[in-house]
Amino acid sequence: VIEPPLRIAVDAMGGDRAPAHVVEGCLLAAADGDVRLLLVGREAEVERELDRLAAGKGSILSRIELVPAEEVVAMDEPAVTPLRRKPDSSIRVCVELVKEGRARALVSAGNTGAAMAAVKVVLGTVPGVDRPALAAVLPNAGGRTVLLDVGANVDTRPSHLREFAVMGHSYAREVLGTATPRLGLLSIGEEESKGSEFSREVFRVLQQTGLEFVGNVEGSDIFSGRVDVVVCDGFVGNAVLKSAEALADLATRMLQEEIDATLRSRLGYLLARPAIDRFTERTDYAEYGAAPLLGVPAGCFVAHGRSNPKAICSAIRRATEFVRARVHEKIRDRVAELHDEEQRVTARAAGGAGSEPETLAH
Amino acid sequence: VIEPPLRIAVDAMGGDRAPAHVVEGCLLAAADGDVRLLLVGREAEVERELDRLAAGKGSILSRIELVPAEEVVAMDEPAVTPLRRKPDSSIRVCVELVKEGRARALVSAGNTGAAMAAVKVVLGTVPGVDRPALAAVLPNAGGRTVLLDVGANVDTRPSHLREFAVMGHSYAREVLGTATPRLGLLSIGEEESKGSEFSREVFRVLQQTGLEFVGNVEGSDIFSGRVDVVVCDGFVGNAVLKSAEALADLATRMLQEEIDATLRSRLGYLLARPAIDRFTERTDYAEYGAAPLLGVPAGCFVAHGRSNPKAICSAIRRATEFVRARVHEKIRDRVAELHDEEQRVTARAAGGAGSEPETLAH
Numbered sequence: 001v002i003e004p005p006l007r008i009a010v011d012a013m014g015g016d017r018a019p020a021h022v023v024e025g026c027l028l029a030a031a032d033g034d035v036r037l038l039l040v041g042r043e044a045e046v047e048r049e050l051d052r053l054a055a056g057k058g059s060i061l062s063r064i065e066l067v068p069a070e071e072v073v074a075m076d077e078p079a080v081t082p083l084r085r086k087p088d089s090s091i092r093v094c095v096e097l098v099k100e101g102r103a104r105a106l107v108s109a110g111n112t113g114a115a116m117a118a119v120k121v122v123l124g125t126v127p128g129v130d131r132p133a134l135a136a137v138l139p140n141a142g143g144r145t146v147l148l149d150v151g152a153n154v155d156t157r158p159s160h161l162r163e164f165a166v167m168g169h170s171y172a173r174e175v176l177g178t179a180t181p182r183l184g185l186l187s188i189g190e191e192e193s194k195g196s197e198f199s200r201e202v203f204r205v206l207q208q209t210g211l212e213f214v215g216n217v218e219g220s221d222i223f224s225g226r227v228d229v230v231v232c233d234g235f236v237g238n239a240v241l242k243s244a245e246a247l248a249d250l251a252t253r254m255l256q257e258e259i260d261a262t263l264r265s266r267l268g269y270l271l272a273r274p275a276i277d278r279f280t281e282r283t284d285y286a287e288y289g290a291a292p293l294l295g296v297p298a299g300c301f302v303a304h305g306r307s308n309p310k311a312i313c314s315a316i317r318r319a320t321e322f323v324r325a326r327v328h329e330k331i332r333d334r335v336a337e338l339h340d341e342e343q344r345v346t347a348r349a350a351g352g353a354g355s356e357p358e359t360l361a362h
Numbered sequence: 363v364i365e366p367p368l369r370i371a372v373d374a375m376g377g378d379r380a381p382a383h384v385v386e387g388c389l390l391a392a393a394d395g396d397v398r399l400l401l402v403g404r405e406a407e408v409e410r411e412l413d414r415l416a417a418g419k420g421s422i423l424s425r426i427e428l429v430p431a432e433e434v435v436a437m438d439e440p441a442v443t444p445l446r447r448k449p450d451s452s453i454r455v456c457v458e459l460v461k462e463g464r465a466r467a468l469v470s471a472g473n474t475g476a477a478m479a480a481v482k483v484v485l486g487t488v489p490g491v492d493r494p495a496l497a498a499v500l501p502n503a504g505g506r507t508v509l510l511d512v513g514a515n516v517d518t519r520p521s522h523l524r525e526f527a528v529m530g531h532s533y534a535r536e537v538l539g540t541a542t543p544r545l546g547l548l549s550i551g552e553e554e555s556k557g558s559e560f561s562r563e564v565f566r567v568l569q570q571t572g573l574e575f576v577g578n579v580e581g582s583d584i585f586s587g588r589v590d591v592v593v594c595d596g597f598v599g600n601a602v603l604k605s606a607e608a609l610a611d612l613a614t615r616m617l618q619e620e621i622d623a624t625l626r627s628r629l630g631y632l633l634a635r636p637a638i639d640r641f642t643e644r645t646d647y648a649e650y651g652a653a654p655l656l657g658v659p660a661g662c663f664v665a666h667g668r669s670n671p672k673a674i675c676s677a678i679r680r681a682t683e684f685v686r687a688r689v690h691e692k693i694r695d696r697v698a699e700l701h702d703e704e705q706r707v708t709a710r711a712a713g714g715a716g717s718e719p720e721t722l723a724h
Contacts, residue, residue: 154558188600196516219604223612238550242581243602250585258637265637271630275620
């Protein structure tokens with residue numbers, strides 16, 4: 001069976017250099033004949049970029065369809081904007097295309113909060129999932145770590161982190177190809193007794209999941225390769241992700257400053273440049289594409305506002321893999337299994353509790 | 363008035379390469395005639411290192427006194443070990459030297475939890491401070507950021523974060539020399555309305571402090587230079603600090619791997635090496651010395667387990683500056699001022715509340 005080409009909706013107006021960088025990223029991604037892109041945004045602006053960038057790329061252009069949307073949600077507007085004030089915004093139209101079945105996934109480098117809100121409200125969640133979570137894919141010593149939640153939720157309950165664990169596990173296995181993902185709970189100190197009241201409760205919940213739960217891990221293990229999936233509340237994950245991104249930027253800038261300071265080091269840089277470029281590539285967020293919003297019934301990828309064309313292209317590829325691997329169906333099935341298991345455990349416990357008073361009365 | 367040399371107790375047995383690296387760091391620090399070091403640990407082992415490292419440094423040696431302590435708290439032992447099982451451990455003896463007034467500060471690169479527990483229990487806290495906090499000093503684009511708490515406390519209340527703010531502010535001003543430290547609250551999103559229930563409550567508390575509170579900041583601002591002090595719960599701060607350290611390590615290792623991969627880039631590295639070394643120095647934790655435990659009535663510095671001699675020397679220098687600047691007295695005074703102010707506000711509010719019903723009744 002040959003599957004028909006996948007349709008992905010792309011928010012042409014999202015990102016610091018939109019629509020130019022988004023259009024360029026779409027042209028890169030559409031070089032793959034397996035995908036069709038619905039490019040959503042202000043018609044005249046997007047067309048101008050397509051004309052400028054797609055000269056002589058007729059066959060690629062035929063895989064891109066322009067879908068007009070006249071409004072744009074700015075980076076600093078409230079998350080509810082696409083739901084309330086701007087129903088004809090590019091991000092809202094992307095979400096509607098998915099809802100209508102015209103696209104199977106969407107990619108946006110625009111306002112993250114607005115994209116998440118529109119997706120959650122318009123598409124709803126996967127059955128059994130209470131809280132969708134934003135996952136970051138980060139480099140580690142031997143591969144990649146999935147960290148979630150990095151900002152979709154605050155004030156979570158322990159049962160939400162169990163959902164995050166199941167979703168992160170499915171993503172690592174189905175999209176990143178990690179055969180048996182090892183799961184860690186972000187905490188302070190590794191022993192079971194360490195952590196906050198909340199994290200100790202989550203520990204007990206994660207022990208019941210049947211996933212390969214290695215226990216508490218510390219912030220350092222996000223980058224060590226000791227685990228493949230790290231779960232935490234969105235407040236903590238957001239602080240970790242944003243500080244890590246800023247540190248990587250600061251380090252790159254400092255290195256460049258020092259190299260630029262003398263002729264000798266500039267010469268050395270010319271020689272070492274391929275190595276330094278490979279290094280930059282290994283640590284560049286653009287390589288990792290975008291953050292998937294897990295737990296919603298479609299592939300929804302939120303890319304960094306600064307996304308360059310390569311990052312947009314990566315995000316589209318991840319979205320394609322996500323849909324082909326049926327990740328959200330797998331999340332749904334696994335969550336349902338967990339619920340069944342819990343009910344059995346609860347029923348057994350209730351049966352035990354029912355007979356216990358009698359036993360004690362003897 | 364010429365002040366007498368300061369006495370600092372140093373845990374000779376703490377750290378991955380103790381006592382060798384600690385002794386070497388002490389010899390570096392004691393080159394400054396203004397300081398006297400009490401080197402605490404197993405007599406024979408420490409003496410052997412002193413003999414090996416201090417040949418021909420008689421004048422420096424005269425500033426170092428060996429204080430015997432036969433027990434050692436290992437990195438993985440529980441925090442209560444120096445209090446319960448090992449009263450003659452090097453860290454416990456350091457703390458006792460401070461309590462007896464024989465030293466004004468202490469430095470340890472050993473078990474952080476054990477050091478904090480011994481200090482808090484034996485020395486108590488600064489009057490008015492409920493929860494001492496561990497502060498990390500991190501590089502930012504233009505200088506340094508103080509991040510606290512990075513692990514002394516979990517399950518904090520909003521009033522604890524007000525204490526952290528006051529303590530971080532005093533440290534930035536008195537030790538790092540920041541004239542008017544700007545304070546940020548680590549959160550998710552910058553608007554006042556953003557964050558968790560807890561962080562929104564902290565926001566309101568910090569507005570009342572009279573410090574230059576710029577509001578919510580995100581993880582990226584720890585490294586941006588937008589603020590000088592960032593406060594958060596110890597669970598979050600610990601995750602941020604440990605992940606940032608691990609990322610910096612991973613990036614350095616990846617850069618080295620890429621450079622080692624070809625002859626051309628190795629040649630380039632030889633030329634660019636002074637620049638790369640200056641870069642490493644700027645990002646090296648050893649430059650920043652150790653994390654001060656703020657809110658206790660002495661200078662207590664916890665250095666990284668991997669501390670090299672330079673890091674130990676930096677930690678001793680920071681401890682000296684801490685004592686000379688009378689940081690803990692300033693923290694005590696500022697906390698007392700805040701309490702007075704609060705009582706006035708509460709009194710006014712109570713007075714207002716008493717008369718308000720009458721006004722409303724007219």
